[in-house]
Amino acid sequence: MTQKSTDLKTLSASLGAIAKPEERELALKLEEHAAIQAELAERELKAEDLRAELGAFEKQYLHHVGTLYAELDELKAQIAARRAEANPSDQKAKSFACDARTRAEETKASAGEKSDVAPRSFEATLEMKRLYREVAKRIHPDLASEAADRSRREVLMAEANGAYESGDETRLTKILTGYEHSPEAVKGDGAGADLVRVIRRISQAQARVVELDAETAKLLQSDLYKLKAHLDEAKALGRDVLSEMAAKVAEQIARAKSQLDKVTAMR
Amino acid sequence: METIEKPAAGGIVVRKNGAQGLAVRSAALIRRGIEDLSRESNWTRKPAFVGKASKVALSSHGNVCAISAETRGTAPRVTIYDLHNSFGQMALAVPGETPALAKHLPASFAWSRTGSYLAGAWAAWQPAIHVFDLDGKEFTGAFGKFQKLPSHVAWSPDSVYIAAATIGGKSASLRLWASGLRGAPPMEDAPLAQAGLPDWLERQTYEAEFGEEGAFHGYGNTVFSPDGKRIASVVEIQGEWADDAILIAEVPWLRRVQSFQAQGHVSDLTWLAGGDALVYCAASRAYRLDFEPLESQQLPFDAEFCVAHPTLPLLACYTSWQQDSAKGHLFIADLRTNTRYDECEADGVVEIRWSEDGAKTYAVSKDGMAYIYEPDFL
Numbered sequence: 226m227t228q229k230s231t232d233l234k235t236l237s238a239s240l241g242a243i244a245k246p247e248e249r250e251l252a253l254k255l256e257e258h259a260a261i262q263a264e265l266a267e268r269e270l271k272a273e274d275l276r277a278e279l280g281a282f283e284k285q286y287l288h289h290v291g292t293l294y295a296e297l298d299e300l301k302a303q304i305a306a307r308r309a310e311a312n313p314s315d316q317k318a319k320s321f322a323c324d325a326r327t328r329a330e331e332t333k334a335s336a337g338e339k340s341d342v343a344p345r346s347f348e349a350t351l352e353m354k355r356l357y358r359e360v361a362k363r364i365h366p367d368l369a370s371e372a373a374d375r376s377r378r379e380v381l382m383a384e385a386n387g388a389y390e391s392g393d394e395t396r397l398t399k400i401l402t403g404y405e406h407s408p409e410a411v412k413g414d415g416a417g418a419d420l421v422r423v424i425r426r427i428s429q430a431q432a433r434v435v436e437l438d439a440e441t442a443k444l445l446q447s448d449l450y451k452l453k454a455h456l457d458e459a460k461a462l463g464r465d466v467l468s469e470m471a472a473k474v475a476e477q478i479a480r481a482k483s484q485l486d487k488v489t490a491m492r
Numbered sequence: 493m494e495t496i497e498k499p500a501a502g503g504i505v506v507r508k509n510g511a512q513g514l515a516v517r518s519a520a521l522i523r524r525g526i527e528d529l530s531r532e533s534n535w536t537r538k539p540a541f542v543g544k545a546s547k548v549a550l551s552s553h554g555n556v557c558a559i560s561a562e563t564r565g566t567a568p569r570v571t572i573y574d575l576h577n578s579f580g581q582m583a584l585a586v587p588g589e590t591p592a593l594a595k596h597l598p599a600s601f602a603w604s605r606t607g608s609y610l611a612g613a614w615a616a617w618q619p620a621i622h623v624f625d626l627d628g629k630e631f632t633g634a635f636g637k638f639q640k641l642p643s644h645v646a647w648s649p650d651s652v653y654i655a656a657a658t659i660g661g662k663s664a665s666l667r668l669w670a671s672g673l674r675g676a677p678p679m680e681d682a683p684l685a686q687a688g689l690p691d692w693l694e695r696q697t698y699e700a701e702f703g704e705e706g707a708f709h710g711y712g713n714t715v716f717s718p719d720g721k722r723i724a725s726v727v728e729i730q731g732e733w734a735d736d737a738i739l740i741a742e743v744p745w746l747r748r749v750q751s752f753q754a755q756g757h758v759s760d761l762t763w764l765a766g767g768d769a770l771v772y773c774a775a776s777r778a779y780r781l782d783f784e785p786l787e788s789q790q791l792p793f794d795a796e797f798c799v800a801h802p803t804l805p806l807l808a809c810y811t812s813w814q815q816d817s818a819k820g821h822l823f824i825a826d827l828r829t830n831t832r833y834d835e836c837e838a839d840g841v842v843e844i845r846w847s848e849d850g851a852k853t854y855a856v857s858k859d860g861m862a863y864i865y866e867p868d869f870l
């Protein structure tokens with residue numbers, strides 16, 4: 226257990242024994258804050274898991290299949306160009322060639338360059354998940370009550386997301402301990418100010434939970450998720466659908482190459 | 493380059509690559525993968541129009557011209573439907589058009605090769621051929637005077653000529669007009685050439701066997717050769733057991749070059765890409781007809797409709813009957829190997845057309861179901 230959460234519990238327990246109404250209210254709000262803090266961390270973890278899984282899957286898809294589509298569309302553009310060159314008076318052929326070239330460029334831009342190393346799928350260890358939860362509880366921007374602290378938390382949270390997606394446990398630990406030992410982590414200006422701060426934090430955290438739910442729902446409805454879900458189901462049955470898709474496009478590429486040879490030979 | 497996007501107050505902390513999120517950038521490729529994954533065959537089917545139409549015409553861009561009649565309480569209209577856009581439809585109107593009171597009036601339509609022009613005749617219009625410029629979305633004009641509406645209309649590949657075939661026994665004819673488009677002479681009511689009663693045709697007498705005589709009924713399905721220099725037209729002979737003939741004539745004079753007696757009634761005919769042969773369907777069978785020497789050869793598949801690929805030795809065919817199947821079939825036939833492949837169950841198909849570049853085939857049934865054949869690569 227961290228120093229800060231011990232302090233909060235001690236504060237909450239000692240406040241409960243004190244008779245002042247704002248202090249009793251602060252004790253109740255601190256308990257509520259602790260609960261929403263835990264819930265927010267859990268939701269943030271789930272959303273980040275989903276983002277990271279889909280991001281990694283997207284990279285794999287583009288690496289294995291997307292780049293093949295780019296190669297196929299490039300061949301189709303070349304075939305259309307050869308046909309247009311062979312029939313210079315055919316305006317339709319010219320138009321087909323122009324459309325095919327545009328499509329090839331679009332596909333190439335979408336697929337990106339193929340890297341030498343195949344991207345891996347995302348898998349977080351239990352320790353990574355635990356660390357991420359702690360980070361979200363401690364440094365989530367929506368748990369800040371001052372503008373300067375919030376800005377700092379936003380940067381740190383983005384760094385934490387990056388560390389989580391890349392599976393960098395050391396970096397995640399460093400972000401957490403770095404913030405815990407920073408001067409911004411030290412609080413306290415009396416019960417009244419603490420109460421206002423806690424109420425604001427709870428409100429921000431609740432709003433963020435709603436946002437996360439909406440974002441997660443949107444991701445779950447995306448084509449990317451549907452494709453991944455389909456591939457995961459097939460994988461459970463022993464099928465590697467990503468490879469099957471790549472093989473299908475590779476067949477089309479082979480046919481396109483043969484067609485390009487024929488069209489070129491006819492010139 | 494990887495960037496960190498700072499959110500507005502209360503916003504989401506999201507990492508993005510470059511200016512555009514990956515999920516957005518790759519959306520089209522993801523959709524393409526999903527479509528390819530779910531595609532079990534190279535055929536897709538989709539409703540083109542509501543109701544039934546005995547006469548439809550398909551363009552090389554996937555536009556269907558049909559008489560839409562089927563919203564209760566509304567008069568039938570000639571309507572263009574776009575197979576690639578469910579919401580794309582356009583009703584055609586001509587000057588002096590009166591609301592059609594009956595459904596299924598005689599009609600005949602044909603698209604030009606590029607899909608830019610449509611020519612047609614409909615019993616609710618004046619008895620003439622009406623021409624529309626679909627690119628310019630305008631009615632170009634009408635020509636010809638018909639006692640009986642044409643049973644078939646055809647465009648020459650360069651859109652310069654329009655041919656119309658009519659039935660009606662001794663008054664039947666095959667006529668050719670200049671379209672008035674693309675530098676052609678202006679439209680006139682009088683045709684450039686006309687073929688009437690085929691005096692070259694032998695009278696068919698089957699009295700001994702079937703107690704009926706085959707008599708000249710008129711001209712039917714008509715198609716120009718790929719180079720536009722010849723025209724092939726079915727010479728229809730009346731009588732259940734009669735044999736139709738095929739007339740090959742020169743354009744624009746309609747002088748007979750060759751003729752051929754088929755076996756049975758010819759339901760469709762198409763020129764092969766090189767123009768040195770055609771394929772016709774008679775009595776539900778497919779035949780190849782070579783011109784030099786004039787020789788017919790039965791192909792090893794049944795078909796009632798067939799359309800040749802614009803450049804490759806392929807046919808897109810439809811047969812309503814197939815052994816061990818209650819349904820009709822669309823399929824592709826490879827004339828190099830005389831084999832059929834890429835079959836698709838389909839009923840009531842009345843028109844088939846290849847796209848201009850030969851990458852797709854469109855087919856449509858009389859009840860408005862459209863079939864699109866789009867192989868990975870041809």
